[in-house]
Structures are given as C-alpha cells and as structure tokens.
Amino acid sequence: MALSMASLSCKGLKMAPGNQSIAPFPSGSVAGSGFVLSVPLKLRSKFSVSLKVQGAPSPTAIEGGNSDTNTVPVPKVIIDQDSDPDATIVEITFGDRLGALLDTMSALKNLGLNVVKANVYLDASGKHNKFNITKASTGRKIDDPELLEAIRLTIINNMIEYHPESSSQLAMGATFGIEPPAEEVDVDIATHVNVYDDGPDRSLLVVETADRPGLLVDLVKIITDINIEVQSGEFDTEGLLAKAKFHVSYRGKPLIKALQQVLANSLRYFLRRPSTEEASY
Structure with a gap:
C-alpha cells in the first residue's frame, strides 16, 4: 500500500502566531494533486464497543493514571497501519483520564471517517482506547499521510481541550496548549534513524x-x-517524542546499504535543528 502525497487545505484550522504548522478542527477538506477529499456532515454512527481488563490493578492504584494523583501521565497516540488490512487502528492512552472519548469519535467522523469498532482495555499503564477507522467514502483504511496527520492532530487538539493538563506533557502544547512543556527536547539529541x-x-x-x-x-x-516507497507502518506520539516505523522499499526490493545510508542522512539533515537563526531547511 503506497502512501500518496498531497497538500493540506482545511477550513477552520487553528494556527499559532508565527508558526506555519496547522492543527485540524472537524470541518474542511483535504485538497491534493487532482483530487479533493470532502468532509461529509452526516456519517454512519454505528460501531461496536468491547471492554477488556488485562491484569488491571485496583482503581485506586491507577487513579489519575498513577498512584501519585499529582503526576500527569504521558499521553500517547498510536496510528497503526499494519495490524488490520481493512482499517486504520488508532490507540489513545492518557492514564485513566480519557473517559468515553465520544467527542473524539465525533471529531473523527467529521473528518470524513467511520469508526467501525471501538475497544477499551485496562492494564497497569492505564486505560487504552482503540478505534478501527475507515474512510467514509471508500470503506477502506486511510492511505493518505495528510489525512493521517489530520487525524493525529485532531486527537491531540481534543485531548488538550478536554484535558488541559496534558498540554505540559505534549510537544504540541507549545503550539496549541495553554501550558507549554517545561523542557523542550533537543532535536539533535532526540533524533535517531535506523534501517533494518x-x-x-x-x-x-x-x-x-x-x-x-x-x-x-x-x-x-x-x-x-x-x-523510496512507503508501504505501511506505525506512527506513535509519546509525550514530547514521535516514534515512526515504516515499511519501505525501492522498486519492490529492500534498500541496499548505500540507499539505507542516503535515507538516514536525508532524514537526519531535515529533522535536525538549524545551527543558526539564518539556517533554513
């Protein structure tokens, strides 16, 4: 499954002053080269919900996501393109603070998506909320990186809105939240690239x-x-860090060592922090 590239053009976007990055709200369209993905207002609302408890501790042990109720748990948003051939799986974890996430499901539907299944399970790290989502227009999993990013930012915006304490734990808090992280992650130190x-x-x-x-x-x-073709993968947002795993190929073959090095160098170059204020990548 190749991921297509397109430009993002959404109405009702929230943008920080002086920052050209955007975070989507529930209405708009994704416009690309030769196509426009409209956002329908009325979408299918039926989905199944299951609840599982996997070795969960007592409620008092995870109140607030930690035995110390003053400690804010690390928010996590995982977008999984590998586990289900027919749907994109989104997992959201924030200790035990997320509740039913009905507003999040509604926001996803307003992006032109169907939530076809919801699964909640509890373990020692807190409550995990999983959604199987598909495009409303096709009934298939999402293969557009702009739409996947819109999903991710919509969920994070929703989390910050309903759980403002998460703002200080998320890198996005510096852009969209009311309380930025206490410490910024040094990009040069944080960036690691490996090819296997x-x-x-x-x-x-x-x-x-x-x-x-x-x-x-x-x-x-x-x-x-x-x-290099991106076939599928997983993108995890864990607090201030992002962790991506992509299955990639070159002309239907694995990357040879020389091309692996080119890819790693390109990513390190474009992800690193500019060394001067004038530097631009």
Whole structure:
C-alpha cells in the first residue's frame, strides 16, 4: 500500500502566531494533486464497543493514571497501519483520564471517517482506547499521510481541550496548549534513524525525533522525495517524542546499504535543528 502525497487545505484550522504548522478542527477538506477529499456532515454512527481488563490493578492504584494523583501521565497516540488490512487502528492512552472519548469519535467522523469498532482495555499503564477507522467514502483504511496527520492532530487538539493538563506533557502544547512543556527536547539529541532488513521485498525504517505539527507528512515526503516507497507502518506520539516505523522499499526490493545510508542522512539533515537563526531547511 503506497502512501500518496498531497497538500493540506482545511477550513477552520487553528494556527499559532508565527508558526506555519496547522492543527485540524472537524470541518474542511483535504485538497491534493487532482483530487479533493470532502468532509461529509452526516456519517454512519454505528460501531461496536468491547471492554477488556488485562491484569488491571485496583482503581485506586491507577487513579489519575498513577498512584501519585499529582503526576500527569504521558499521553500517547498510536496510528497503526499494519495490524488490520481493512482499517486504520488508532490507540489513545492518557492514564485513566480519557473517559468515553465520544467527542473524539465525533471529531473523527467529521473528518470524513467511520469508526467501525471501538475497544477499551485496562492494564497497569492505564486505560487504552482503540478505534478501527475507515474512510467514509471508500470503506477502506486511510492511505493518505495528510489525512493521517489530520487525524493525529485532531486527537491531540481534543485531548488538550478536554484535558488541559496534558498540554505540559505534549510537544504540541507549545503550539496549541495553554501550558507549554517545561523542557523542550533537543532535536539533535532526540533524533535517531535506523534501517533494518525486513524480508525479501522491503526494509524497516525506524525514526525517533522531537514531535511537532506536520511531522508525519514531512517524514513521508522526505522518504518519497528520494524515490523510496512507503508501504505501511506505525506512527506513535509519546509525550514530547514521535516514534515512526515504516515499511519501505525501492522498486519492490529492500534498500541496499548505500540507499539505507542516503535515507538516514536525508532524514537526519531535515529533522535536525538549524545551527543558526539564518539556517533554513
């Protein structure tokens, strides 16, 4: 499954002063080269919900996501393109603070998506909310990186709105939240890029770097600009960091060592912090 690149053009977007990155709100369209993805106002609302408890501790042990109720848990948003061939799986974790997430599901539907299944399970790290989502127009999983990034930023915006305490734990809090993180992650230190063999026809690219709006789209653009195909993968937002795993190939084959080095160098170059105020990448 190749990921297509397109430009993002949404109405009702929230933008920080002086920052050209955007975070989507529930209305608008995604406009690309030769196509426009409209956002329908009325979408299918039926979905199944299941609840599982996997070795969960007592409620008092995870109140607020931690035995110390003054400690804010680390928010996590995982976008999984690998586990289900027919749907994109989104997992949201924020200790035990998220509740039913009905507003989040509504916001996803307003992006032109169907929530076809919801699954909630509890373990020692808190409550995990999983949604299987598809495009309303096709009934299939999402393969557009701009729409995947819109999903990610919509969820993070929603989290910050209903849980303002999460703002200080998220890199996005510096852009969209009421309380920015106490410490910024040094991009030069945080960025790690590795490429591994992953079978006869693809390689596995693993990237860890400081999170920011638009990062998922930028990663895919950097990769595809050097003619490497992104087949599928997983993108995790964990507090201030973003962790991506992409299955990639070159002309249907794994990346040779020389191309792996080119890819790693390109990503490190574009993700690193400019060394001077005049520097621009």
